[in-house]
Structure formats: C-alpha cells, structure tokens
Amino acid sequence: MSWLQPLPDAMLAGGDPAGAVIDRSTLRLAFAGALQHLSARERGALILRDVLSFSAAETAEILGTTTASVNSSLQRARARLKETGIEREGAGEPLxxxxxxxxxxxxxxxxxxxxxxxxxxxxxxxxxxxxxxxxxxxxxxxxxxxxxxxxxxxxxxxxxxxxxxxxxxxxxxxxxxxxxxxxxxxxxxxxxxxxxxxxxxxxxxxxxxxxxxxxxxxx
Missing domain, CATH: 3.10.450.50 (Nuclear Transport Factor 2; Chain: A,)
Known part of the structure; x- marks a missing residue:
C-alpha cells in the first residue's frame, strides 16, 4: 500500500497520558507532512523514529533496510518538513x-x-x-x-x-x-x-x- 493509514491514538504511548499528549502533537505534524511531501521510506522513518520512538536498529528491521539508510531517510524527512514550513504551521495550533x-x-x-x-x-x-x-x-x-x-x-x-x-x-x-x-x-x-x-x-x-x-x- 503506497499511502499512509491513520494510526489510532489508543496505540500511542502505552497508556501513558503525558506521553500520549506529546506523541499526538508530533504525530499530527508528521502525518500532515508525510501525506504530502515525503517518500514512503522517509515517512516510515519519520513515524517510527520521531513518533513511535523505535530505535534506528528496530526501524531498520521493520522497514527491511539498514540503520544507515534509516538515519539518512530520517534526516531527509526532517529537512523536507522544515523546507515546507509544516513545523511552523504546527507551532500555532490550538489546544x-x-x-x-x-x-x-x-x-x-x-x-x-x-x-x-x-x-x-x-x-x-x-x-x-x-x-x-x-x-x-x-x-x-x-x-x-x-x-x-x-x-x-x-x-x-x-x-x-x-x-x-x-x-x-x-x-x-x-x-x-x-x-x-x-x-x-x-x-x-x-x-x-x-x-x-x-x-x-x-x-x-x-x-x-x-x-x-x-x-x-x-x-
């Protein structure tokens, strides 16, 4: 499947309310960017590393690639979101x-x-x-x-x-x-x-x- 599916919030943060608040904010930003601007490999690295907090090695195993490739994809994804201004858009979101x-x-x-x-x-x-x-x-x-x-x-x-x-x-x-x-x-x-x-x-x-x-x- 070449498109990004929604992730139920119940799957985030292992039931920790404080962690869930942080992850929801990060995931909302990542999801908006991934739908529009990132390749499949970049969006996978972004979600797994920055949102779900998997290690680079774990992410590499899930994506069937190398740790070096994961780190490279994550770096490109972060740079791409910064270029598009999505990070700035997310900063002013309401409570x-x-x-x-x-x-x-x-x-x-x-x-x-x-x-x-x-x-x-x-x-x-x-x-x-x-x-x-x-x-x-x-x-x-x-x-x-x-x-x-x-x-x-x-x-x-x-x-x-x-x-x-x-x-x-x-x-x-x-x-x-x-x-x-x-x-x-x-x-x-x-x-x-x-x-x-x-x-x-x-x-x-x-x-x-x-x-x-x-x-x-x-x-």
Whole structure:
C-alpha cells in the first residue's frame, strides 16, 4: 500500500497520558507532512523514529533496510518538513479542547446536513482529501459542493462515532441503511485557530478494522 493509514491514538504511548499528549502533537505534524511531501521510506522513518520512538536498529528491521539508510531517510524527512514550513504551521495550533470543540460543531452541522454551517467552520484554504485517491477539494465553495453531493447521494440520516487518530479528532460516519446504519467513512480533521483546514476521509476496510469499528449500528 503506497499511502499512509491513520494510526489510532489508543496505540500511542502505552497508556501513558503525558506521553500520549506529546506523541499526538508530533504525530499530527508528521502525518500532515508525510501525506504530502515525503517518500514512503522517509515517512516510515519519520513515524517510527520521531513518533513511535523505535530505535534506528528496530526501524531498520521493520522497514527491511539498514540503520544507515534509516538515519539518512530520517534526516531527509526532517529537512523536507522544515523546507515546507509544516513545523511552523504546527507551532500555532490550538489546544486539544479547542480542536475538539471545532470538530463537535462540525459533527452537529453534519448530522443536520447543514452545508452552509459546515462551510462556516472551514478556513479559506481548506483541503478535503480522500487517500488513496488523488482528487482534492480546495476552498469552502468546492468543499460545500461536494458535501451537497454526499447528502444527495447517501442521504441525510447519519450516526457519528467520535475517534482519535494521528493526534487528530474525527469521527466514523454511518449512513442510514434499512433498519440500521452502515459504516461509510472515517474522517479526521486538522484544526487551526481559524477553523478546520484539512479533512482526511478514509473508506478502506483495513482502516476500519484497525479502529475496531462495527460494520453496522442499530437504529
């Protein structure tokens, strides 16, 4: 698989709350950069070394390469993130409670199929991506057009289940299907002080399984 899957926060820090806070912040930064700017080997070295704290030798074993190659990939990844300014972008992110509040407002608008309400929660340069597909929607206008299509095609009766992954708040979306609700997507949000700037949408059985999400919910 050539794209980076979301990592459930429950897998981080071995249950240590203090460590989890540090790892969530680092992982959020690494994930945003890895999706856009890094090669597969670079993103693997970055996540394993800087986020999950594996040693260079352990990382080399996992990636099937040498310690020298891991160190080189990690150095390139760090330099690339610095060049793109992602480190500076992450420095001004809001507190976790503020991020959660933005996403909760988004969830409320989503449940109401309120496209205008969703658009008001977005930054002007917002991006919606759907890995592994390469199509992106940029700006609130295009974002809103896509969401109108979603509600027209999949209906306006949904249930949402909050999740945390990659240090980000999000939810699993279940759409109405007969006498219950079927799993549709997992959505993660990158939040700035000015609103939601990125939505990453996943619709992959492997991702759903990693989060232990049930295929259906009762009505």
């Amino acid at each position: 976790d409670a503020e991020q959660r509040a933005w996403v909760e407002r988004y969830m409320k608008a989503f449940l109401n199929a309120d496209v205008e309400g969703l658009k008001h929660l977005l930054t002007e340069d917002v991006i919606m991506e759907m890995p592994p597909m390469t199509n992106w929607f940029t700006g609130p206008g295009n974002y809103g057009v896509f969401m109108e299509w979603v509600f027209a095609k999949a209906g306006t009766d949904w249930q949402l289940k909050p999740v945390m992954a990659n240090g980000q708040h999000g939810f699993a979306a279940y759409r109405r299907a007969g006498d219950g609700y079927e799993l549709h997507t997992l959505q993660l949000f990158t939040v700035t002080a000015g609103g939601i700037c990125r939505t990453s949408v996943f619709q992959d059985a492997g991702v759903f399984a990693a989060f232990g999400l049930p295929a259906r919910l009762d009505a």
